[in-house]
Amino acid sequence: MSKIVVIEDDRYLREELVKTFSEKGYSATSISSFNATESDILAAEPDLVVLDLNLPGKSGFEICKWLKARASFPILILTARDTLGDELTALGLGADDFLTKPCHPNRLLARVERLLQNYGKVRNLIQAGDLILDLDTYKLIWGDYHIVLPETEGKMMQLLFENSPRVVSKKALASFIWGGEEFVDENILQVNMVRLRKNLAALGLDNLIQTERGQGYRLEAGNES
Amino acid sequence: MSKIVVIEDDRYLREELVKTFSEKGYSATSISSFNATESDILAAEPDLVVLDLNLPGKSGFEICKWLKARASFPILILTARDTLGDELTALGLGADDFLTKPCHPNRLLARVERLLQNYGKVRNLIQAGDLILDLDTYKLIWGDYHIVLPETEGKMMQLLFENSPRVVSKKALASFIWGGEEFVDENILQVNMVRLRKNLAALGLDNLIQTERGQGYRLEAGNES
DNA sequence: ATTTCAACTTACAATCCTTGTAAGGCTGGC
DNA sequence: GCCAGCCTTACAAGGATTGTAAGTTGAAAT
Incomplete structure (x- = not known):
């Protein structure tokens, strides 16, 4: 059954949620320390994340955006702050649904069910800014346009996505694409970079990938908050 | 700007909705006669459909399912019947969101905005039963599994999807795939059918496409209501 | 201004995937 | 058993993708 991870700092509600999901047959867990929240979530390999916005330390918005750039599971925001602004922000960052507390368990379950069914792990989509990348086919979506990249270029895109907007070294790219330990030829990487660019x-994305001389490449994702 | 089509039999609410969307800059229209609802909607080429469940004649559920099999725009259900069962049914049929009347205009707008942004026309997805087909890449999704079909097989799938569960003649398939008027070779079609099957x-879908001797092929989509 | 090294660019050939052709085998209904 | 309709397999042409080779360009430092 699908695995759900609950991110919620209120202990009572957290356990309530986990119980609700468990009773419905989901494998539900939660995170109780919020030191390395993002990587803890990734490590848990969830099929869906239920995320509170008010957390000690980092904001839920940041976590949502970070996760969407490197994983494809749906994220459901569950918050007490009933602001339309929050909802718009969250959805703009790639959140897949937005519910406000208190929330009837059945409503929550219905939404979770739908997300898992419709937008779940099957569609390997990651997101950076206003770009979406399908990891199965390397279809890149931008606004009304899309393009299907060949595998090598698609993998480059993937690693740049996952680290956006940080710099990715050529070494990292090469080992991600070809898996090899040592880095024999650096020319082939540049050739593929030209092709990708x-x-x-052709899509209209002209200066998406920037060169950091001596360091590597960087993807500056488009308009976001 | 995106085009929204409103399907609602209550005249007052219908005009209210169209006005709401228009003021936000959308190109909003509605349908007032419900004789050929489905084809009217398709003919309007919407980017999103707002659909009531209670309509004179056919049920909203049927319309939703029919549309999802041959078009890729998102469908938002807006209904007065606040039953969890309805919500589950609608979402199971492929509806993309579900709101109950009365609904604050801002809430509706926020959801519409999200659907257009995230799951809009860009992703060319059509649906038949529990199968999803991406028309850009011919990625076929079934539960946890997926496969990327070559173009020819993908087109076969597409036409079978759009007519499911009715029979599609070989002639129709051939002219859909190759466009030609006359139907020269029927062998190539069979070869591709073998490959598709x-x-x-390999995906686990063994008897999905059935042969109707002398008539053509038929796609029996999986478990649905 | 010159040097130097990283980054960029283009052309070409090997490889793999996809497609159509050909030829024969199977099957259900009469 | 016969025939039309359907299925199956093997093969070759064509195209897309990938890596190789061999340069040219450009920016920082002297």
């Missing part, structure tokens, strides 16, 4: 330009 | 079997 050409494909992106 | 082999690919489906």
Whole structure:
């Protein structure tokens, strides 16, 4: 059965949620320490995340955005703050649904069920800014346009997505694409970078990938908050 | 701007909704006669549909299912019947969101905005039963599994999807795939059918496409209501 | 201004995937 | 058993993708 991870700092509600999901047959867990929240979530390999916005330390918005850039599970925001602004922000960052507390368990379950069914792990989609990348086919979506990249270029895109907007070294790219330990030829990487950039330009994305001389490449994702 | 079509039999609410959307800059229209609802909607080429469940004649559920099999725009159900069962049914049929009347305009707008942004026309997805087909890449999704079909097989799938569960003649398939008027070779169609079936079997979908001797092929989509 | 090294660019050939052709085998209904 | 309709397999042409080779360009430092 699907695995759900609950991110909620109120202990009572957290356990209530886990119980609700468990009773419905889901494998539900939660995170109780919020030091390395994001990586803890990734490590748990969830099929869906229920995320509170008010957490000690980092904001739920940040976590949502971070996760969406490197994983494809749906994120359901569950918050006490009933602001339309919050809802718009969350949905803009890629959140898949937005419910306010208190929330009837059946309503929550219905939404979770739908997300798992419709937008679940099957669609390997990751997101950076206003770009979406399908990891199965390397279809890149931007606004009304899309393009299907060949595998090598798609993998480059993937690693750049996952680290956006940080710099990715050529070494990291090469080992991600070809898996090899040592880094024999650096020319082939550049060739593929040219090809990728050409494909992106055809889409209208001209300066998406920037070169950091001596360090590597960086993807500056588009308009977001 | 995106085009929204409102399907609602209550005249007052219908005009209210159209006005709400228009003021936000959408191109909103509605349908006032419900004789050929489904084809009217398709003919309007919407980017999103707001659909009431209680309509004179056919049920909203039927319309939702029919549309999802041959178009890729998101469908938002807006209904007065606040039953959890309805919500589950609608979402199971592929509806993308579910709101109950009365509904604050801002809430509705926020949801519409999200659907257009996240799951809009960009992703060319059509649905038949529990299967999903991406028309850009011909990625076929079934539960936890997926496969990427080559173009020819993907097109076969598409036409079978759009007519499911009715029979599609070989002639129709051939002219859909190759466009030609006359139907020269029928062997190539069978070859591709074998390949498609082999690919489906690898996914676990063994008897998905049935042969109707002398008539054509038929796609019997999986478990649904 | 010159040097130097990283980054960029283009052309070409090997490889793999997809497609159509060909030829024969199977099957259900009469 | 016969025939039309359907299925199956093997093969070759064509195209897309990938890596190789061999340069040219450009920016920082002297």
